[in-house]
Amino acid sequence: MGPPSTSKWMRGVALLVLLGGMGLGPCTSEKELRAAEAKRDALLASTRPKSDFWPEVERKGTAVKAEKAATAELAKETAQNQALAQEIAGLEQRAGDARSQHAAADTALAGAKAELERARAERARRDETLAGFASRQRAGGPS
């Protein structure tokens, strides 16, 4: 087998490949391609990038964490308010007692002042009596 026979052989192979390729066409069919594209499009339509998903998860986590803290704070401050309300109830009782004591003290003071005024008036009456003795004693005129 010399060079002419090799060339002939290669030409034959090329022709065979060409004929074979023309007869089979592309590696896949148009139908399969469209199906694959449809599948891809459906996937794109029914999904979202994970970059859309994780922020939502993070947002939820942040909110839940903050809610938990707020709820705990709410419970704490509610308990404090209840304790304050109890203190206020006690203070209202004490304030009522204090007002009663004040009223009683005012009444007693008014009585003490009235007693003092009566005593002063009585003393003044006696001073007038003694002064009357002295002034009439010093006065002349008819006896």
Next chain:
Amino acid sequence: MKGTGFLLLCALLVACGPDRVAEIDAEIEKLSAERVELSVVTAARSEADAAEHRLAEAQAGLDRVREEGKRLANEKAQLEAAIAHEGELVEQARGEIAAAQQATATELAEIDKKDGEIAQARARAMGVREQAAVLAREIRPGDPAWATERRVKSVQEFIAKVARDYPDDPVVAELARSDEQPSADPAEAGALAAQKAARLRDRFTRIYDLETPEVSAGAKAPAAPK
């Protein structure tokens, strides 16, 4: 040879074109790894929204509780201030009561002292009045001269004593001075002495209110002279 190579190249180009399906499959596989179902994203968004809504409600509740806490703290402070103020007022009132009671006690002591002075003054005056009344009654027009002279003298001595005891009384002083020049007529002297004794009795009765009901009834019984 060249023609054969070209023919072989053309055959290879036509027969071995790129496989698009495989590429798309690979793309699908990559997308599947990079993407998540829309429903999952929607659910995650809904859960995040719900969590934020609950958070907003919790914070609103917390705000309300904090406002309530401020109101309660303010109310507590006001009550404490009111109690303290009432306590101060009570203490102040108690102090004023004690002062008023002390002043009243002082006044009552003064009243007792003045009552004693009044009783003593009236007792002395009562003695003068009674003695003057007795002396005035004892001088009678029909008595013998010696008896009248003796009673006139008693009146003169008594008036002199009263004048010493009541040096500020101008009327008593004047009665005492008029006794320095007695009448020579015993009857006239007796009548004059009786008149002076009666004047003395009436003057002391008037000056010391000796006939007022309370003194006469003994409600303010004069104390014995000291």
